[in-house]
Amino acid sequence: xxxxxxxxxxxxxxxxxxxxxxxxxxxxxxxxxxxxxxxxxxxxxxxxxxxxxxxxxxxxxxxxxxxxxxxxxxxxxxxxxxxxxxxxxxxxxxxxxxxxxxxxxxxxxxxxxxxxxxxxxxxxxxxxxxxxxxxxxxxxxxxxxxxxxxxxxxxxxxxxxxxxxxxxxxxxxxxxxxxxxxxxxxxxxxxxxxxxxxxxxxxxxxxxxxxxxxxxxxxxxxxxxxxxxxxxxxxxxxxxxxxxxxxxxxxxxxxxxxxxxxxxxxxxxxxxxxxxxxxxxxxxxxxxxxxxxxxxxxxxxxxxxxxxxxxxxxxxxxxxxxxxxxxxxxxxxxxxxxxxxxxxxxxxxxxxxxxxxxxxxxxxxxxxxxxxxxxxxxxxxxxxxx
Amino acid sequence: xxxxxxxxxxxxxxxxxxxxxxxxxxxxxxxxxxxxxxxxxxxxxxxxxxxxxxxxxxxxxxxxxxxxxxxxxxxxxxxxxxxxxxxxxxxxxxxxxxxxxxxxxxxxxxxxxxxxxxxxxxxxxxxxxxxxxxxxxxxxxxxxxxxxxxxxxxxxxxxxxxxxxxxxxxxxxxxxxxxxxxxxxxxxxxxxxxxxxxxxxxxxxxxxxxxxxxxxxxxxxxxxxxxxxxxxxxxxxxxxxxxxxxxxxxxxxxxxxxxxxxxxxxxxxxxxxxxxxxxxxxxxxxxxxxxxxxxxxxxxxxxxxxxxxxxxxxxxxxxxxxxxxxxxxxxxxxxxxxxxxxxxxxxxxxxxxxxxxxxxxxxxxxxxxxxxxxxxxxxxxxxxxxxxxxx
Numbered sequence: 001x002x003x004x005x006x007x008x009x010x011x012x013x014x015x016x017x018x019x020x021x022x023x024x025x026x027x028x029x030x031x032x033x034x035x036x037x038x039x040x041x042x043x044x045x046x047x048x049x050x051x052x053x054x055x056x057x058x059x060x061x062x063x064x065x066x067x068x069x070x071x072x073x074x075x076x077x078x079x080x081x082x083x084x085x086x087x088x089x090x091x092x093x094x095x096x097x098x099x100x101x102x103x104x105x106x107x108x109x110x111x112x113x114x115x116x117x118x119x120x121x122x123x124x125x126x127x128x129x130x131x132x133x134x135x136x137x138x139x140x141x142x143x144x145x146x147x148x149x150x151x152x153x154x155x156x157x158x159x160x161x162x163x164x165x166x167x168x169x170x171x172x173x174x175x176x177x178x179x180x181x182x183x184x185x186x187x188x189x190x191x192x193x194x195x196x197x198x199x200x201x202x203x204x205x206x207x208x209x210x211x212x213x214x215x216x217x218x219x220x221x222x223x224x225x226x227x228x229x230x231x232x233x234x235x236x237x238x239x240x241x242x243x244x245x246x247x248x249x250x251x252x253x254x255x256x257x258x259x260x261x262x263x264x265x266x267x268x269x270x271x272x273x274x275x276x277x278x279x280x281x282x283x284x285x286x287x288x289x290x291x292x293x294x295x296x297x298x299x300x301x302x303x304x305x306x307x308x309x310x311x312x313x314x315x316x317x318x319x320x321x322x323x324x325x326x327x328x329x330x331x332x333x334x335x336x337x338x339x340x341x342x343x344x345x346x347x348x349x350x351x352x353x354x355x356x357x358x359x360x361x362x363x364x365x366x367x368x369x370x371x372x373x374x375x376x377x378x379x380x381x382x383x384x385x386x
Numbered sequence: 387x388x389x390x391x392x393x394x395x396x397x398x399x400x401x402x403x404x405x406x407x408x409x410x411x412x413x414x415x416x417x418x419x420x421x422x423x424x425x426x427x428x429x430x431x432x433x434x435x436x437x438x439x440x441x442x443x444x445x446x447x448x449x450x451x452x453x454x455x456x457x458x459x460x461x462x463x464x465x466x467x468x469x470x471x472x473x474x475x476x477x478x479x480x481x482x483x484x485x486x487x488x489x490x491x492x493x494x495x496x497x498x499x500x501x502x503x504x505x506x507x508x509x510x511x512x513x514x515x516x517x518x519x520x521x522x523x524x525x526x527x528x529x530x531x532x533x534x535x536x537x538x539x540x541x542x543x544x545x546x547x548x549x550x551x552x553x554x555x556x557x558x559x560x561x562x563x564x565x566x567x568x569x570x571x572x573x574x575x576x577x578x579x580x581x582x583x584x585x586x587x588x589x590x591x592x593x594x595x596x597x598x599x600x601x602x603x604x605x606x607x608x609x610x611x612x613x614x615x616x617x618x619x620x621x622x623x624x625x626x627x628x629x630x631x632x633x634x635x636x637x638x639x640x641x642x643x644x645x646x647x648x649x650x651x652x653x654x655x656x657x658x659x660x661x662x663x664x665x666x667x668x669x670x671x672x673x674x675x676x677x678x679x680x681x682x683x684x685x686x687x688x689x690x691x692x693x694x695x696x697x698x699x700x701x702x703x704x705x706x707x708x709x710x711x712x713x714x715x716x717x718x719x720x721x722x723x724x725x726x727x728x729x730x731x732x733x734x735x736x737x738x739x740x741x742x743x744x745x746x747x748x749x750x751x752x753x754x755x756x757x758x759x760x761x762x763x764x765x766x767x768x769x770x771x772x773x774x775x776x777x
Contacts (some may be wrong), residue, residue: 092644092645092646092647092648093647094648095648125648126648126680165539166536166539169535169539170532170535170536173531173532176566180569182573183570183573183574183577183578183579183580184579186567186570186573186574186579187570187579187582187583190563190564190566190583191563193559193562193563193566194559194560196555196559196563197555197556197557197558197559197560197563200542200552200555200556200559201552201556203546203547204549204552204553204556207547207549208547208549208552213550213552214553216553217553217556220556220557220560224560282492314527316528
């Protein structure tokens with residue numbers, strides 16, 4: 001046996017090295033034997049085999065002891081130091097991992113994966129300034145494959161520890177793009193932004209608690225908690241400070257709509273949305289909400305006007321296009337509805353309402369093939385949602 | 387503020403531009419006065435008349451743009467600023483004004499370039515603020531999160547106390563956090579991380595028993611989940627535990643330390659358990675280890691200070707507590723304990739000052755703590771299933 005490649009996908013503080021991103025460190029046993037100054041080949045082999053067995057069985061303490069002994073016996077073998085560093089890393093003994101990994105690199109700078117592992121260990125040991133340069137290099141290097149994910153998470157952690165939030169935000173953005181389905185990445189992206197939001201809110205309430213923005217932020221926070229009545233109180237305080245503050249009337253309308261259906265809610269909400277449009281005619285969301293209320297009341301022509309206002313302000317606003325297409329279809333103008341629904345499908349291909357409405361429009365226009373295609377997409381999306 | 391900034395900036399440029407013609411100079415002066423007096427129609431007419439005489443006056447074009455902008459005529463403001471910029475590309479902020487006008491005219495595509503260049507190169511704060519906020523709005527409307535985050539970060543650095551910028555940052559990061567958590571719900575609905583997020587939400591609501599259940603579920607899926615053993619222990623310790631639960635917390639902390647031997651907070655929590663049990667020496671040992679592992683971990687210093695005061699070591703306690711105050715000046719417990727230490731050392735005036743600080747922080751934190759919790763909960767709730775219905 002001359003080479004052994006190893007490593008399952010262990011965790012480090014719960015951050016997977018990556019089932020996919022396995023660090024492989026090959027130990028050249030033949031080479032170690034040749035360099036062992038005092039140990040016999042047999043003793044060296046026994047030590048190696050028992051250390052390896054311990055490693056495979058996740059008995060990391062024994063594996064570390066075995067490799068520490070091997071490192072004494074063959075001090076010139078880079079792979080042995082690298083493996084010892086890796087074991088310390090897996091044990092969470094980052095400070096101890098660092099000298100072993102440094103020694104490995106000193107002996108053999110080309111040893112794969114060791115440089116990023118050293119950087120990650122330095123970060124784990126809280127030595128963030130030292131860790132950052134190699135973490136940055138490792139994250140920028142596509143040849144690190146899935147190991148980039150671990151390096152990126154660690155780089156973000158180091159940046160945050162150093163209070164380099166701009167850089168952390170950049171890495172978080174890149175991680176989110178590169179690993180959009182990865183729960184670990186999503187968790188850390190979420191936590192990073194939640195911490196940033198909290199810090200901004202904290203500062204806002206320190207420097208300007210009674211400002212229009214302070215009240216607006218408090219209203220948003222209360223609204224997200226489902227405390228609609230108190231949210232409205234805060235929004236009204238914001239309006240006392242700045243009656244024409246864009247967005248606040250819209251928020252009041254949404255809070256009214258969200259509160260449990262007291263009689264007259266729709267009227268109050270509609271009035272809030274109308275006021276929003278008086279303050280800011282370009283508020284597509286307010287126009288859309290008005291359109292929706294009116295559509296549900298079967299005031300289709302009025303609804304159409306508001307949906308039109310919404311998409312005029314925001315041509316890429318998928319919901320607005322769907323609303324407009326839908327009322328046009330209900331007004332029996334499928335030819336006018338079609339381009340809006342096609343646009344809706346273009347900007348939001350996974351929106352099943354858009355697909356369904358478009359299918360109905362195609363059918364009304366006599367394009368049965370297209371209607372069936374869209375209905376098929378609609379069914380697919382429904383099945384996926386189940 | 388916007389009006390004043392535009393007028394001041396460009397009038398200044400106006401005064402420096404030689405025309406060589408006295409009647410023209412009179413026209414420009416009258417138009418400038420009209421602008422300063424907020425008579426924008428008069429100002430616009432005046433600058434147009436001047437430009438009819440001498441079309442190559444960059445500052446007159448710019449001031450005409452200002453007047454048009456303030457009249458809400460963004461199309462013609464754009465045109466005027468474009469002329470100004472073409473005639474004098476080095477005119478301060480002319481491109482920025484062009485971008486603002488284009489944006490206000492609804493021409494997002496053509497606004498982006500000038501606005502972005504103007505924002506990153508702007509020399510004058512009020513305009514940088516306005517253009518940055520507008521630029522952020524445009525990026526938000528286009529869903530360009532990378533650029534949005536970049537602009538908001540720059541705004542936060544340049545205007546750290548501006549309430550609008552802080553609000554913008556709050557909303558941006560809240561939305562991005564909610565989006566990520568919604569992704570977690572979608573991609574990994576039964577994952578350990580989602581149970582962890584749910585537990586964190588419950589902790590922020592003070593619902594520790596349910597949080598404990600969520601952490602246990604998370605750990606049953608992934609026994610080595612980052613920080614979850616420690617968080618489980620903390621949730622247990624906050625839920626008025628009996629001895630059996632305290633023992634469970636202790637085991638969880640030991641597990642955390644096996645995964646992460648340098649975790650100062652776990653050591654500190656173990657110290658707290660020992661302290662609750664009246665085991666002063668054991669607590670001291672754990673607190674010392676926590677401080678050794680995390681010299682910047684203020685809670686560890688505070689706990690060590692508390693224990694040292696209890697065993698009659700006020701001088702060493704004061705050292706640790708002073709360090710804790712340096713690390714976290716707004717920590718009310720650190721201030722309170724330091725006041726105690728100074729009192730024991732006979733440093734009465736310093737003790738009184740620390741007590742004053744303690745009272746100041748406490749009264750401020752009472753009003754803020756509720757809203758912090760709300761932020762945390764608001765952020766987490768957006769993507770997390772309703773925990774109230776789960777058993």
